[in-house]
Amino acid sequence: MEDTGTRVKLEEVSSSGGQITVMRFTGDITSTSEVAILGTYQGISPDTTKRILLDFSKVEYINSSGIALIIQLMYAAGKNSQAIQTFGLSPHFQKVFTMVGITKYTSLHADEASACAAFGD
């Protein structure tokens, strides 16, 4: 009956600059999230998807192994020339992401609209 596993919902939103694929995370992001996160990412076509938005607004707990998975996702996205924007992190996890330096490779936005706008036209 444990229900803290990671779930990832994929959603397509259109913006002035083109399609954005949103990965909406729910549950915890930990070492057990590998299949949910990287598996779901691998199902996204690198040829047609160039903009990926990470939605953490429904995530309560992220540990360092979970952050490592996000880094692996960003490594793969970099190889596929995909841009990544991020929103919905609590102030605490914004601080944690900043501490480990991820902010060098993705911006942390306050809400979905500003995150979408940040992809540019």
Added chain:
Amino acid sequence: MEDTGTRVKLEEVSSSGGQITVMRFTGDITSTSEVAILGTYQGISPDTTKRILLDFSKVEYINSSGIALIIQLMYAAGKNSQAIQTFGLSPHFQKVFTMVGITKYTSLHADEASACAAFGD
């Protein structure tokens, strides 16, 4: 630096049926709340105040010793011919208040407006 003590704010609101004195509780309601709750109650004049509204909407934790203080308040109010209405309890504490039978002597309302209306005209 402990700051879980009970605070009680008194407020006067007027309704069609006359003045209502609201006791707004903040913090925990436990055995340490005696002075805050009964002391504050004793500062209310029993001659001019006949309607008392208990606001629990900012209370997170109530234990059985805290409920005992509420019962003592209701005992005193009964002797002073004061009517008591209650609102702002979480569904869990509505259940707990119902279990111990307090609902025989005060009604638990969903919000302040319906609690005020329940005093009648």
Added chain:
Amino acid sequence: MSSNIELRLPSRLGYEKVAMSTAASVAKIMGFASERVEDLKTAVAEACINAMEHGNKLDESLTVGVILSMDSDGLEVKVLDAGSGPGTSVHAPNIDRKIHGEEPSRGMGMFLIQSLVDKAEWVSSPPSGSYVRLVILVDKVKD
């Protein structure tokens, strides 16, 4: 047993909130619905307060133990103290007498414990101490 989670608290009123948080966290990991978690929190709080107050007579050097055991049926919580247990059995509060000042306003803890969990049992075993054992059961409806 090592698959148990154990918590030890000094007998200081207020620290029951730590036991509430610990028990709530275990119940959430097990997937209990939030209303069940609230029931457990109140029952654990009352059990700890009784252990501190009546069992350990508020002697802060005496410890209250909380042992949480999970299995597929549910969650068992034992709250242990160094006393000899309640002599009395559980009785429902008489609200009429309380409201009219004819009986003490207190005396609702054991009743709440028994009303809020699926099983509650008080075991006295001096000199080693006493405990109350609480169980909340996994909802079997889906079977």
Added chain:
Amino acid sequence: MSSNIELRLPSRLGYEKVAMSTAASVAKIMGFASERVEDLKTAVAEACINAMEHGNKLDESLTVGVILSMDSDGLEVKVLDAGSGPGTSVHAPNIDRKIHGEEPSRGMGMFLIQSLVDKAEWVSSPPSGSYVRLVILVDKVKD
């Protein structure tokens, strides 16, 4: 010491959340601001995960101990395991190398612990075990 609060957990990943809740509850009772409580939760989680994974090699029969000690200066949390402690010292993650797959994406736990609390110290004392000691200090600004 009886004014301590102690928690014991089996070495099962996920149970670090119980330690987070327990530590958060103690920090809240002490009056720490919510941002400080969040810092402590993450540090305690990472310390427990390391104790389970590296110290106790995920052997569920081995226990992780969490000892919380409060005093007027602040809150100390010791997280104990049965291992011999980290050989390495703390180093900041190199995000460029991680993002380019040139170093393992993991290896940020000790860095986060050290960054989030006021004091962090790793003590190895085999055969009795090892521990990391975390401290968050009461804000002295008001003095």
